[in-house]
Amino acid sequence: MRFALSEDQAMLQDSLAKALAALSPLERVRAFAGDLKDRGEDVWQGLSEFGLAGLAVPEEFGGQGLGLLEAALASEALGAAVAPVPFMGVVLAPLALTRGGSAAQQADWLPRLASGEVTAAVAMSEPVAGARDDAGVTALGGKLAGKALFVPGGMAAGLILVADRTGGLHLVRGDAAGLGRSLMPGIDETRRLAELTFAETPAEPLGNGRDLLDRLRDAAWVLLAADTLGAAQTMLDKAVAYAKERKQFGRTIGSFQAVKHLCAEMAAELEPARALVWYAAYAFDHAPDEAALMAAHAKAHTSEIGRFIARTATEVHGGIGMTDLLGLHYWFKRIGLNRQLLGGPERVREIAARLQGLAA
Amino acid sequence: MDLTLTPELAAFRDEVRAFLDAHRHEHEAGAPKDPKAWQRLLIAHGYAARTIPREYGGYGAEPDILKGRIIAEAFIAAGAPRGMAGQGISMLVPTLLEVGSEDQKRRWIPPTLAGDIIWCQGYSEPGAGSDLANLQTKAVEDGDDFLISGSKIWTSTAAQAQMMFCLVRTEPDKPKHEGISYILFPMDTPGIEVRPLKTMTGQAEFNEVFFTDVRVPKANVVGGRGRGWQVANTTLKHERGMLGDPNATEARLKALIELMKAETVDGQRLIDNPVLRDRLMQLQARVFAMKFNGLRTLTDETAGLARLVVKLQGCELNHQVAALAIDALGELGVLYREGPHLRAKGGWQWNYMFDLGLIIGGGTAQIQKNIIAERGLGLPREPKVVGA
Structure with a gap:
């Protein structure tokens, strides 16, 4: 028994972080955020060459066939770099196709997902987080009708997985008739959200029943938790670095207990959360009985400690922490989006209680 | 990450479980009927004083973190009391083993382990x-x-x-x-x-x-x-390991869940109150995080910072679990000492108060934050006051 990353896992995370430092430094993120025509294709291209696109695709379809723990480590690295990459579909689409797709669907999509030629998005906000503004999709006779909100990566995806009101999943081609997309401008400009509309849109059913959607939900929660973990770690690192360098009253501010204790509190919250996220990802692959509960706790808990770290790290920076010049706000907003997406902590905790029979 | 047990460890776990099953009548309500006899039995089987050499009255096994963990989990699952754990056994004995003279080890360790010297x-x-x-x-x-x-x-x-x-x-x-x-x-x-x-x-x-x-x-x-300062730091290291033990926190959370399922107010179970339930789930996430953090500190050499936060986070979490129990009990939460309406013999109330002492003792929360910031994050020390 070993509760630690393997050498390969640590190397994956480390080399991805290095690749991101070259492909997507803060200036690149800033350019993406400021220009809606910028689709970040160079970043995606570079990451596909790195192998990110095929991370969760089985080897026989040209991918690497890695598990959710590796995917979570990648998600953490992307969060740490606030990379403008819609990562959720990279993991969830292969997962859904592998677990619920027909042989034809797998052969059709998985090789193209592995190469990065096609990107995927998952529309499941309504059955997971609850429907707002009358959103929701109805499936009838191989056609979809309705609208789906808050779809990360939905503006550009060539393959869209859509969950209908009953929890059934459908595959929709990016060029399908009757598919409409519009941007939902939001606080986190590093990941764009789409509103998708369906009018007599042709779709293929994927898998059967709610169970597959629940597994996609669990995986998505773990990925969001890992993204927050990475973003929060960067905010803490930046706060500590600033506290070591900034002088007031003739001393580095990090020597004042008022400041150093804020840093210690952030670290004390972050470290145990890391173990929880690792375990939730591990459970998804190896301990299915615990997977849903651990995913829910990882999502809700990182949302809480993420909020604390996002505001505290900003505060350690003083006024400069608020400025666009420093850019700390990209991490602040990234953590904010992860918190709300696919259920805020109160909703997710209620599901955690239900999973244990503690709530009706 | 590989959390499966090797066949050897799985066999060891079964052995511990079989022992606990065979001796389940020798304790009740989490306490041994005859503490010294229980202690002797545990040492003889290697479930107490496990790594202490035989010549000093221990079991003499090689240190094995995972076997230690398996023993701890099996005892918790069975509701069985662990071996004696006073300050002599948990702090003095490890210190003597590390820095004591041969004469001191032979004289003091065996009667301490046997429970004859407190x-x-x-x-x-x-x-x-x-x-x-x-x-x-x-x-x-x-x-x-x-x-x-x-x-x-x-x-x-x-x-x-x-x-x-x-x-x-x-x-x-x-x-x-x-x-x-x-x-x-x-x-x-x-x-x-x-x-x-x-x-x-x-x-x-x-x-x-x-x-x-x-x-x-x-x-x-x-x-x-x-050399007393260095010797004392040997001992304090053992004390900080004791405070904030995630196994104890997990056991306490389980008791809280049972309490909230069993108690009613106006005929409604406490667990059916959505506000209390949400607080319970927040704490459960923290308990899991500390549990896995604890597992990580046992086997991950990169877990330095994870180790430094255990005392601060663990003691605070224990207090929060007790605080939720008091809040969930409502007016019953103010009862104490004795009486027909008192729940759990006032244990929640005692924990709620005494836990403050554990947050302060063994290095206060504020000292812990200094340690995390200075040793874990490399932040500069407070400048020394001249003459202090």
């Missing part, structure tokens, strides 16, 4: 709390002996203990960290007075101890004269 720890003083190295209790040379004068505070079990391990100042002219010695003496030595220190719980979990010319042989110094 120890108390003489560290803190009225003027030496967080700044422990400022201690002033003095030991003046007199032939082959020291004469000890001064006082100690926060001394748990001093009223029951036969022996004390104590920090005294033997070299008053040296810098404060270099003038301290670690010394052992019987509590019935003339010149020692113990006064119980009653706390907010209504009980005296601590004592004050006063020394007036207490005569102790120089041979009772452990680890060398003037």
Whole structure:
């Protein structure tokens, strides 16, 4: 028994972080955020060459066939770099196709997902987080009708997985008739959200029943938790670095207990959360009985400690922490989006209680 | 990450479970019927004093973190009491093993493990709390002996203990960290007075101890004269490992869940109150996080920071679990001591109060934050006040 990353896992995370430092430094993120025509294709291209696109695709379809723990480590690295990459579909689409797709669907999509030629998005906000503004999709006779909100990566995806009101999943081609997309401008400009509309849109059913959607939900929660973990770690690192360098009253501010204790509190919250996220990802692959509960706790808990770290790290920076010049706000907003997406902590905790029979 | 047990470890787990099943009638309500006999039984099977050499009364196994963990989990699952864990066994014995003389090890370790000698720890003083190295209790040379004068505070079990391990100042002219010695003496030595220190719980979990010319042989110094600070840090390391133990927190959370399922208000179960339930789920996430953090500290060499946060986070979390129990109990939460309406013999109330002591003791939360920031994050120390 070993509760630690393997050498390969640590190397994956480390080399991805290095690749991101070259492909997507803060200036690149800033350019993406400021220009809606910028689709970040160079970043995606570079990451596909790195192998990110095929991370969760089985080897026989040209991918690497890695598990959710590796995917979570990648998600953490992307969060740490606030990379403008819609990562959720990279993991969830292969997962859904592998677990619920027909042989034809797998052969059709998985090789193209592995190469990065096609990107995927998952529309499941309504059955997971609850429907707002009358959103929701109805499936009838191989056609979809309705609208789906808050779809990360939905503006550009060539393959869209859509969950209908009953929890059934459908595959929709990016060029399908009757598919409409519009941007939902939001606080986190590093990941764009789409509103998708369906009018007599042709779709293929994927898998059967709610169970597959629940597994996609669990995986998505773990990925969001890992993204927050990475973003929060960067905010803490930046706060500590600033506290070591900034002088007031003739001393580095990090020597004042008022400041150093804020840093210690952030670290004390972050470290145990890391173990929880690792375990939730591990459970998804190896301990299915615990997977849903651990995913829910990882999502809700990182949302809480993420909020604390996002505001505290900003505060350690003083006024400069608020400025666009420093850019700390990209991490602040990234953590904010992860918190709300696919259920805020109160909703997710209620599901955690239900999973244990503690709530009706 | 590989959390599966090897066949050897799985067999070991089955062995521990079989032992616990065979001996389940020797304890009730989490306490052994005959504490010394239970202790002997556990040592004989290697479930207490596991890694302590046989010549000192232990079981003599090689250190194996995972087997230790398996034992802990099996005992919790069975509701069985662990071996004795007073300050003698958990702090003095490891210290003697590390720095004691052969004579000291043979003389003190076996009766301590057997439960025949209870120890108390003489560290803190009225003027030496967080700044422990400022201690002033003095030991003046007199032939082959020291004469000890001064006082100690926060001394748990001093009223029951036969022996004390104590920090005294033997070299008053040296810098404060270099003038301290670690010394052992019987509590019935003339010149020692113990006064119980009653706390907010209504009980005296601590004592004050006063020394007036207490005569102790120089041979009772452990680890060398003037080396007491280093020796004490050996012991404190063991104490911090004890405080904030995630296994204990997990057991407490389970008890809270049972409480919230069993208790009703206006006929509604406490668990059916969405506000209380949400707080419970928040704490459950934290308990899991600390549990996995604990597993990680056992087997991940990159877990330095994860280790440093255990005392701070674990003690705080214990207090929050007790606080939710009090809140969930509502007006019943104010009852204490005895009475037909009292729940769990007032254990939640006692924990809620006493846990504050654990947040403060063994290095306060604020000292823990200094340690995390300075050793874990590399932030600069507070500049020293001139003359302190």
